[in-house]
Amino acid sequence: MEYSQELLTEILKKALSRGGDYADIFIEETIKSGISYDSGKVKNITSGIVAGAGLRIITGTDFIYMYAADVDERKLRKLAEDISAAAAAGVTGVVKTLVPYEYKSILPISILPDTVDLPVKIGIVERANQAARHYSEKITEVMINYLDTDQKVVVATSDGRYSQDHRVRTRLVVRCIATDGDKRETGMSAPGRGMGFEMFETISPESIACEAARMACVLLEADYAPQGKFPVVIDNGFGGVIFHEACGHALEATSVGKNASVFSGKLNQQIASPIVTAIDDGTVPNAWGSANIDDEALPTQKNILVKDGILVSYMVDKLGSLRMDLPLTGSSRRESYKFAPTSRMTNTYIAEGDSRLDDMIASIEYGLYCRNMGGGSVNPPTTDFNFSVMEAYLVEKGKISKPIKGASLIGKGSEILMNIEMIGNTMEFGTGMCGSLSGSIPANVGQPAIKVSGLVIGGRA
Amino acid sequence: MIKEFLLKIIDKQLVPSELYYSRGKEIEISAFNGSINNFTSAETSGVGARVAVDGKIGSAFTESVTEQSVSAILRKAGENSKYSAFDEGNVLYSGKELPDSEEFMSKDIGSIPVDRKKEVALNLEQSAKEYDSRIINVPYAYYQEISSETGIVSTEKTAAFRRASLCGAMLYVMASDGKDTQVGSAVRLYQNFSGIDTALLVKEASDKAISMLGAGELSTGTYNIILDEQVASKLLGVFIAGGSSHFFGENIQKNRSRFKGEPGEKIGCELFTLKDNPLSGSLRSKTFDDEGVPTRSIVLAERGILKSVIHSVYSAARAGVDPTGHSQRGGFSGGVATGLHDAYITNGTDDQEALLQQLDSGILITEVEGLHAGLDPITGDFSLSAKGYRVSHGNQGDPVRNFTIAGNFFEFINRISEKADDRRTDRMSAFSSPSLLISDVSISG
Incomplete structure (x- = not known):
């Protein structure tokens, strides 16, 4: 272009x-x-x-x-x-x-998707299919989607900003159905990276497929989740969806600037437990939610949102900055040219703490250990949020006892942030698509394992 | 014009090929703090091509509607098809030229000046603020209109074109009593601009938010509940009309459905009668599907007994039956899938008041959230965040929030103990239901 x-x-x-x-x-x-x-x-x-x-x-x-x-x-x-x-x-x-604005790319690509022949791409998908089916005879269906996008953008603004970006993303989505008699369960694994075809050198299709198959098989053995309020340990990776939903959306200027967020006017106030530091970082090399420039031609940056429990920054785009008189944070994003940009998350995570996962589980008399989470949603004005648990285990007397299924966790983000009691020492990202006013965009959620109290667990009697 | 353009290209193709064209024109206007804070206007179009040779299919799309680009994607689709796998379902529909469909064109949207459309958004915001002193903010007040043109042509003689247009209004309000904040929203779609009733939207969204102020919590337990018509439509709709629907021929063939798909199979209780009527004249009506197959009304289940399943051209060919007119695409760039048009559980005979009387005591559920994640469309299990009201002695009482309802779709359709007569047809969703009374539901609070 x-x-x-x-x-x-x-x-x-x-x-x-x-x-x-x-x-x-x-x-x-x-x-x-x-x-x-x-x-x-x-x-x-x-x-x-x-x-x-x-x-x-x-x-x-x-x-x-x-x-x-x-x-x-x-x-x-x-x-x-x-x-x-x-x-x-x-x-x-x-x-x-x-x-x-010129820069050294944080998204270097070694194998552009367009340079890979179709049979080679199909080979990746077939490897995933075989691995899932070999994982267990109980795997009766494997549904796979391979996706790659190669986006080139040019952005110019009347205040003199002008830049280009080249964003390549690759993702493999594997869903498995496991069947045992009348019982049927599903498992999914769907990592994506801000990479070209070389993504499969860092993460093999077999490992993605086996993770989806493993989850489906575990769930065949699972009982329905219990009901009520218990302490919960949410493991690292996609567990970060809790911060994304419970807090992240309510820190976007889109809602803050319209006084439609519970966190409007709360800068420099304590909004989370003092052990919580949370970050939105659009500059993580080759990450799913990264870009060199945002969609208003500003360089992306690492924004500390919450430091030691204190709210220190929102995510601010041009309109938000005009509404709130706050500096831009490189957070303007959109699905495509068919959407006006607005403030969005990129790679959002809770920073590492010093607890060990084992110690967190050992501290629970009766509760849940959530290993894999599904998606969720939130109402920014109230921060009432919900998210689903894909793979979880009951914790009894400090030990993991048995797998459980079919639970959602709900609560009020503004309260849950205060109830984070322990934070683990190993942060990991999980891949997601985030939907909001400017469309559906790739976003990473991340966290180390965290222990939270006061969540409602929506199981069955 | 576009029809001739597409047919001219299709006529030159030597292998079975299909073009799906769509053009959309959109206006979106939103008001905030007394001014039009967003005006978006756009017109886009594109073409999706499919080539099916020897049971292998490939596709490609472009947003550039020129002879050169369209010919290029036909070549690309042909290349893609070579790497696809053989499947007896990979065929194009042998159709015919259908009369152009224009019966779902708005009578007035095109002739109303933009200023009057702006007034709708401004009026929504202002009226909501004046409705009650507890409405403290109106973050979103929208007017939107969409007009579209869709066409399908193929080397297999299909030629089907339709034009349609509609408008809609949306309102999202925040209410506060100084201690608690709650939100409420309302969306309505209309065939004609003259049908817009802003007062109704203001009342619906504002009442939802205000009546939820000071909502209490529920204790964990098993309750008898009513899913109001909106909640029943949203929740059951995922399992009935979503991509993993247990009524879709392809899902049954691939053993992803809980049903075997044989007519006569018992799947629900007496009150579970499910139909799809694409020709009712509602906003979801279509005279042909997205592969150019004429649509018709169909009974999927009657009094709990499966009557028929639905097919795209793909699953029909695999089953060796005629397609039922249920192909669906997500625009020119999307793949072909199966989809319902205007499916519904038939109404009961009494209103929601009578349903409350029959419930006597329990919970009226008026909102569920997390539908995109808090359920498994294949197993039928769900656990969802909900809001609603206590019901005692048949009367709607205090609001309740921060609880979940959990259950399973297959259990629910076997446990409908009564239904109301309040199904609505003014939403765009492919499935609608009246309010349903269901007993013994797990609620966590």
């Missing part, structure tokens, strides 16, 4: 010619490819290109957004003309000289 500074400056000037304080343009070209596989064979192979541009004008704290697919110079000018007409009646906005 080649777009000259002159052209982008012209587009921004035209957009602001009839009014507006600020404008930005986001141009994208994303190559996607996917393989779906079930019943022991390839079901479908697809590929395509998502390409287009989105243009935004902000006036005060209001914005207008327009986008178009398959753009060229003529269509970009038309888009600028259309948006300036919609913004009409105001003082012409100023466009500063665009200053290119």
